[in-house]
Amino acid sequence: MGDPVVVAPINFRFECQLGCVNCCARPGDVFLTEEDRGRIASHLDLTAAQFTERYCAPEDARGLRLSNPGKTTCHFLGPSGCRIHDVKPLQCRTFPFWPETVSTRKAWKGLSGYCPGVGVGQILPIEAVRAEAQRCADAFPEPG
Ligand code: SF4
Ligand code: SF4
Secondary structure, three states: OOOOOOOOOOOOEEOOOOOOOHHHHOOOOOEOOHHHHHHHHHHOOOOHHHHHHHHEOOOOOOOOEEOOOOOOOOOOEEOOEEOOHHHOOHHHHHOOOOHHHHOOHHHHHHHOOOOOOEEEEEEOOHHHHHHHHHHHHHHOOOOO
């Protein structure tokens, strides 16, 4: 389990915007849980080993993650968005409510530089924000 997350005492508003793929198009690692690997592999009719060989970076101390396909930022980013949306990794599911993005007002506001969904819609229950961030922290605890 990860440490209890810190959530800034601010009004969180967020609605993902249709047609936007900005977060997927940004460079960065997509880390996977074992559960992600099994679910996505099964969706693609692959064994976990086949999925790992085709789509994952060599496993090292940083943990299991997708490899960089080169032509795009993610193997699964298509013209209309994520091609594995229904089974996408937990890291992608919990965005933008990651421990590091909900912990301070500055970090949350900083997301609006590329995520047009931040600041849009109803105020979200703080406990729902906390629960998403905690899911992420529990899945990817800080080493040490
Ligand atoms: S950047 Fe924000 S609005 Fe755009 S797809 Fe990602 S979460 Fe949705
Ligand atoms: S797996 Fe899907 S949601 Fe996650 S970064 Fe790739 S395209 Fe985006």
